Amino acid sequence: MANNNKLKRADIIFSTYSVDPYDVLDMAMKKGKTDVINELIESGLRGRGGAGFPTGLKWKFMAQENNEEKYIICNADEGEPGTFKDRKLLVDVPRKVISGMAIAGWATNSKKGIIYLRAEYNNLIPALEKEIEVFNKYASKFDLDFSVNIYSGAGAYVCGEETALIESMEGKRGEPRNKPPFPIQSGYLGKPTLVNNVETFAAASMVCRYGAKKYESYGTSDQHGSKLFSLSGDSPKEGVHELELGMKISDFVEEYGDGDTKAVQIGGVAGFCIPRKEFDQTIIGEGNTTGGATMIFNSTRSMYNVIHNYLDFFAEESCGQCTPCRVGTQQLLKGVEAVKAGNKPESYLDDLVKLSKTMKLTSKCGLGQSVTNSFSSIVKNFREEMIY
């Protein structure tokens, strides 16, 4: 299979190694809390939910919070179109995810773990509950005071944003909060709350298993370790692939494209759309998002349809709380339709790009801020397709 050795495969999270993840928890607990957190810092692991915040640091801040009631939340709201790696983790290796949560709970003195699972994944609940029962047995064997519960979402992409997620858990509309305060200081019910992505917890467990040195040796100077890529679109190899960060898009396309690739969307719809002429210069994981959704488009695809589909998504999923995003997403959608229909001149596209940049500056959360990424890159690189 690995006929392309320019593409660095990593076999960490999905390797069927013989150590039970709960024994990794045991190993971690024998090391001492500060050591484990330092190891995580050394490993260079960054959050896999998109924002890329250093995980070890986050855990360190959480450990410093003095409070009897602290929460560890596993963000399984995975709603970005094109992303499905968290589902695969929860189906194939839930034990690695839960062990990562338990290590976080132990290392930061937090007793309550919650998996925020999107409603679309409700069919995974029975299997996850079984796994939690297994965990509970280990926890009592290790004398670890940490519980894991599942909280079901209700169909809102923006609830993947950590403060919107917390609002929703408190029984409110999923509208992002102002930051600061950050969840670590004041999160769920006003208590210190650590939110990490599903993959981040699994990766943290891997760092404990292999040690920071080995983990850090994967990837680039900027991004360490392995990364799961959700690959879909015009590819004969759709699915989740575990790769080292830092490969060129041209290598990626050579391995996974269908021979006729015109553009690659990296980092999901909130990320960038890279045209063929830039495949050689673009490195996945450097200066672009780390969410890991990759969609491949071949030359039969209309990029107008692609951006129209994205904008429809953003306009629908905007929580409506702030004007630039609520109105901006709708205006961008109407705007591209008007240009396509010939009701607006070509130059109107430039006004729309400006609008999207204003949204980046003035929107409250990542949803409104990131629309310009795909919008500008598609309008710039596929301008004719927007018009004719």
Next chain:
Amino acid sequence: MTKIEQLVNDLTGKYGKERKSLMPILQGIVKEKRYVDNTDMVHIARALDISAADVYGVASFYSFIENNEMGKYVIRICKSITCEMKGKHKILKALEEELRIKLGETTHNKRFTLLETNCLGLCDVGPAMLINEEPYTKLTPEKVHEILVDYRNEVK
């Protein structure tokens, strides 16, 4: 006590009467009858001692908490990018023909409601849809037919 009062009562018994119980209560009602109408919301509001407008504000925010009457089986077909590329339109057409309803409608016998939704996290095996909580993948018009036959015959 009406049926819905009884249900709200059971749910508050299970999840408590605090504000944070609101979502699990709404979800519990959806599980039981697939949607939450305005009367249900008044009962929830009373039980939690918050305003009905507040309950409505929350319920209407979430796409899996429907306000309109739904059929026994709610079909949600993914309309996001990869599924669209893989022929979601053909699947939607097959569903509409098979059920003789348009998108957004419920069959006369109140068995099926047809809706669209955003990405289901099944992009590599699209086109995809959910029927209630059950996912169906790699759909073709033929497959849609077979699935619906099973539901009609309650094999499912």
